[in-house]
Amino acid sequence: MISIMQSIIATPAGQIDQLVDIVAPTWAQFILWMPLISLVLCGLCAALKVKTKAPAIITVISLATSFVLTLMLYFGYEGAEVIHIFEWIHVHWNGGSFISDFALYIDKLTLLWMLFVTGLGTLIAVYASEYMEHDVGKGYARFFAGVSVFLFAMSCLVMGDNLLMLYLGWEGVGFASYWLIGYFYQRPAAVAAAKKAFIVNRIGDLGLALAIYLIWSTFGTIQYDGISTALAAHNNDAATFSAFGGWTVHAIPYLLMLAAFGKSAQLPLYVWLPDAMEGPTPVSALIHAATMVTAGVYLIARTYPLFQLDDYALPIVAWVGGLTALFAATIGMAQYDIKRIMAYSTVSQLGYMFLGLGVLSSYGAAYHVFTHAFFKAVLFLTCGAIMHGFAGQLDLRKLSGLRKMRGWKIVSYTMLVGCLCLAGFPFTSGYFSKDAILAEAFVTQGSGFEILGWLAIFTAGLTAYYTFRVWFRVCCGPEYYEPGDELHGDDPSSFHPHPPRVAINFVLIAIASGAIIAALPYFMDNETKGINGGWVAEMVHDSPARGGVPNAVVAVVDGEHATAHEGVANAVVDQDHATHGSILGMDPHKAMYYISGVVGMIGLGFAFFFHLARRKAADSLRNKLLASRFTRWLPIAMENKWYVDEFYIAVIRTPLWILGKLFALIDRGIIDGLLVNGIAGTPRAIAKWFSPLHNGAVQSYAVSMIGGAALVILLMMFMPEIMSFLQSTMIGATP
C-alpha cells in the first residue's frame, strides 16, 4: 500500500529531461507537435481576436510540415522502430509495474495512415480557409484550433507506441469531433448532434478502456512490441494462453470490437455519424469521412493478432460490417439531403472495411480505407461547395443541372470522379479496393462468409444506385435551383449562387486526382515477394495487421494463395481458413472483377433511368409503393432511417431518463436532504455549540488552556488507575 503510494509520489517529477534511447529520428515527433503548436497559435489568435485568415495560414503550414515530415519518414523507412519522447507514466510496486511512455511506434501501417491523415488534413485545411471565411474574426480561430486538436489527437492515436497513447488519441479525436460538430453552437441541432456523437462514443470508449486494462492484466504490458512478444512466446494460440490468461484473452477482442464499432459508426452504434453532419462540411470530410471514423479499422488492424485468439471474434466483425453496409445503404437510398446520403454511404463503406477485416482481408480493409479517404473526402467537399454556393441548399430535389452552370464545372466533374470511385466503376480506385474485400469474402471460408459476400455484392449495386442518384439529380438535367435558408441577409428573389473560388477548386482537383491515382498502388510492384495487392498490401504486410507470428491465418491475409493452394497450412488456429474458397466455380479474385463491375453498372443503370432519363418514374414508383398496403412500409421505413433513432429513444433513452429523474428525486430528497445536509449540518451545529468558548476574554482562554492541558495530562498519567478503578467498579456492580 505504502510503497504504491510512494512510487506514485515518486513519478510526477517525471524525469522529462531523461530522453533516453534516442536512436530513431527524433524529428519524427514533430509530426505530432506541429498540430499542437498550431493549436496554441490559433488559441492565441482567438484570444487576441485576430480579424484575418492567420489561423488558417498557421494551421495549413503546420499540417503541411507534418505531411512533409511523414513523407520523409516514409522514404527513410528502414524497419519498425520506437521513437521515445519522454517517460510518461511509470508506476512500480512490489512485483509489478505499469509503464506507458510517451513514445511513437513507426511501422508501415502507421505510415499508411499518417500519409493520408496529414495529407488530406492539409488539403482540407486549405479548403476550409475559403469555406469558413464568413466566420473570419468570429469563430475562424476556434475552428482551426479544433482542426489542430483533431490532427494532434489523431497522430497520437495512430503513432503511439502503446494502447494508452492510442486511448489518449481516441478520446482526443472524440473531443475534437464534439468541438467541431458543435461548431455552430447557436443551432440547437448542432449542439444535440455534438452531444449525441460524444455520448454514443462513450459506450465504445468504455470498451476500449476495459480492453486496455484486460490486455495489461493478461500480458503485463500495453506496448505493441511487448504484446507481440508475449503472443509470439505463446505461439499465438488461445489454448496455451488460457494457461495464464483465462477468459480475458477471449474478452479482449469483443471489448476492442465495441470500441471500434463506436468510433467507426457500425451497428448498433452508428446513429451518431449521420447527425454529425451538422458540423461544417470540411469537418465532415476530414473527421467523419476520411480519417477519424477509420480509427476503428486501425484499432482492429493494429490489434489483429488479439482478434485471432478467439474463434468467433473476426466472423462477428465481418457480419456486423456486412450488415451495416447493407443497412446503411438502404437508408442512403431514400434520403434527399445529399450530405446525409454521403454520411450513410460512409457508414456503409466503413461496413465494407469491417467486412474486410472480418474475412481476413486486412489488406483489403486498409486499401479501402485509403481509397475511401480520397473519394469520400472529395464527395463531401463538393457537397460543401454546393451548400456554400446555394445558401445551405442540400436537397437533391431542389438542385439540378449544376454541370451546365457557370463556375460549377470543376465541382460537377470532381463529384463525378468521387461518385465513380464510390460506385465501384471499373478501373477506378474504389473498384479495386472493394473487389479485394468482396473476393476475400468468398476466399475465406466459414461462418457463412459466402452469404455475406453475396449481400455485399448486392450492397455494391445499391451503392452505385444511390451514388449516381445524387450525381444525376444534382449535376445533370435541366438547370434549376432553389436557394437554401442560410441567406446571410440576401433577398431570396435576387439570390445568385456563388461558385467556389481558387482554394476550393484547387483542393477539389487535388483530392479528385488523388482518388484517381489511388488506383495505382494496386499495380505497383512491391519489394516483398509473394504477396499480391501491390503497395498497400506491402504496407500492411509489415505490421501486426498481418499477424505478429506466422500462422495459417496470416498466409491467407497476405494473399499468399500459392502456399494456401498447396495446402501448406500451419493449421494451429483455424483450419477453415487454410482452404481456398471459390465463387461459382471460379477463382474469386478474377471473377469478382466481372461480377462487381456488372453489379455496379446495373445500379448505375437504375439511377440513370429513374433520376436522369425519366425523373417522374421515380416519384411514381414511390407513389405506387405508398399506395399499396403491402409495400407502403418500405419507402416510409427507409426514409425514416428504419426508425432506429426512435427505437433507441424508446428503449434506451426514455427508460434512462425516467431512471435519472427517479435518482434525482432520491438524491434531492433522501441523500441531499437527509444524509448530506444532515452530515453537513452536524459540524455547523457543533461549531455553534463551541463558539461560546471563543468569547474573546483572555482569562477564559487562559483557564481553558491550562484546564485542557491539565485534564489531558491527568488523564494520561492516571490512565492505568482509572482503568483499574473502572474495572473494579464494573466487576463490583455485576454480581
Add this chain to the structure above:
Amino acid sequence: MLDRLWFLIPEFILLAGAMVCAIGGISTFAPIRKRVGFIASIFLVIALFSVPYVYGQTDYTHPETMLPGLGKYIKMMAAFVGLLLVATSGGLIDRGYERAIGAGKDRFDPLRANSGEFHALLLLSLTGVMLICEARDLIWLFLALELVSLPTYVMVAISRWSKTAQEAAMKYFFLGALSAALMLYGFALLYVSTGTLVLQEITEAFSAQQNNGGLLVIAQVGMLLAIFGLLYKIAAAPMHLYAPDVYQGAASAVTAFLAFVPKTAGMIAIILLLSTVGWEDGLPPAIEMALWVVAVLTMILGNIGALLQRSVKRMLGYSSIAHSGYMLIGVIAGPELGLPAVLVYLFIYGITNTAAFATLASLSRGGKRVDSLEDIAGLYTTSPLAAASMSVASGSLLGIPPLFGFWGKLLLFAAGIAAGQISLIIVAAVSSAISAWYYLRLIGLSLLSNPHNHGERTKVTLRWPLAVAVVGACISIAGPLVLEGVMVDAKEAITLPESELAMSLPSLEVDDERE
C-alpha cells in the same frame, strides 16, 4: 567551540541584518528608511546561500545536537519563506507616515518610525527559529523559543494602529507567557527526573529508565507539560484558543508570519524533545495517547471552527490550527516516514499559507484592509491575478491534486497509515473533507461569485504582497516537480544519531528499480 560557532554563521548573518535594519530604519535619509525591507531581504538571501556552504564543509563536525542534519533544512526553509514574508509585509509599515513626510505634511521623528524595528524583529524571530535547530540543552532551547516569540508580540502590536491589533498583541503576550511558564515547568521536571539539562544526556538517562521498567512518572509529566507549552506555539488544541483572535487582529502580513514562524519553531522543538525519548520502541503510551488526543481535537476543532467564520483571516486562522493537527500525525508516526513528512509539510504549508495571506495583504477596499468574505466576493472582476492566486493557495491548502498541498497531505497520511494510526487517519480524512467547505467557498467566492453591489470594489493596492501571492501560487502548481528533492532533503534532516535504521529509505529507491 569553533565547531559550534561555524554552524551558527547563518544566524550571525541574520543578527547583523537585524542590527542594520534597526539602525537603517531611523536614518534621516528617506530612501534608506523606505528600503529597510529590501536590506532585510538581502541579508536573508545571504543567509540562504550561506547554509549549503556552511553545512557543506567537512572540516567541522556537528557535536552534541540531537538531529545534526536538521539545521540545514530548517535554516534554508526559514530563510526562503522568510524572504516571502518580508516581501509580504512590503508597504505595510509606515506607509502613511512616509507619505506624509514626502508630502511635507509631517516631519521625520525616529520615535515614530517603526519600519526599522519591525524588520529587525522579523529577522530576530527567524534567527530564533534557526537557533532552535542547534539546541544542545534545554536552556538553549528555551531561549531560542523565546527569541522566536518575543519579537512576534511586538510585531502584532505595531502592525496596525487599531484597537483590535493592540488587544490581539496583549492576548498573545499574556497567553504566550502562560504557555512559556508551562513549558518551563515541564523543563524543570525533566531536569528533576534526569539530573541534567543537556539533551543527549537526557536521552541516555531516559534509555536507562526505560531499561529499568519505563520512564519515571515525573519525567512523563515533565515531557507532557513541555509539549503542552509548545502546543501554544503551533496553535494546537487546547492551546489554540488565542489563534483566531490574534490572527484576525494582526495585519495580514504579520498573520502570515505568525502562522508560519512560531509554528515551525514549535514543531522543531517538539521533534527535538521527543527524540530524547525516541520512537524506536514506540513513544511512551502516555505521551503517544496525549498527542493522539491533541491531534484529533486540533483537527476537528480547527476545521469545524473555520466553518462559520465571516472573516477570511479568522477562517485561515482556524485552518492553520487544523494544519497543526495534520502535522502532529507525522510527529506521532515517527522518524522513518512521519518526521520527513512533517518537514516537507511545513515547507509546503509555509508557502501556500503565506500566499493566501499575501493575497489578503495586497487587497484593500475603500481604503480599509480586506477581511470579510464579502470583500473577496467577485475578486476576479477587479484583479484576476489575486483571485487566481487566492484560489490556487486555497486549493493547495485543501489538498486538491495535483497541487503541492495534496502531496504534503498524502505524505503525512501515508506515514500515519504506515505507523498503524488508522483511526487518526480516518479523523484526518473526515476533518479534511469538512475543510473542503470553507476552502472551496474561498475559491468560489473569488472566482465565481458576483461582487457585492454596495460599497467600493476590492482592489489591489500593494504590489509586493501580490507578487508573493503569485510566486506562492506558482510554487503550489509547479512544486510537485521538485517534491522528490525536498523529500530527500527532509529525509537527510531527520537522521537520529543512534538509529542508523532511519537512514535506510526503502521508499526512495524507486529510481534504482526503474532501471
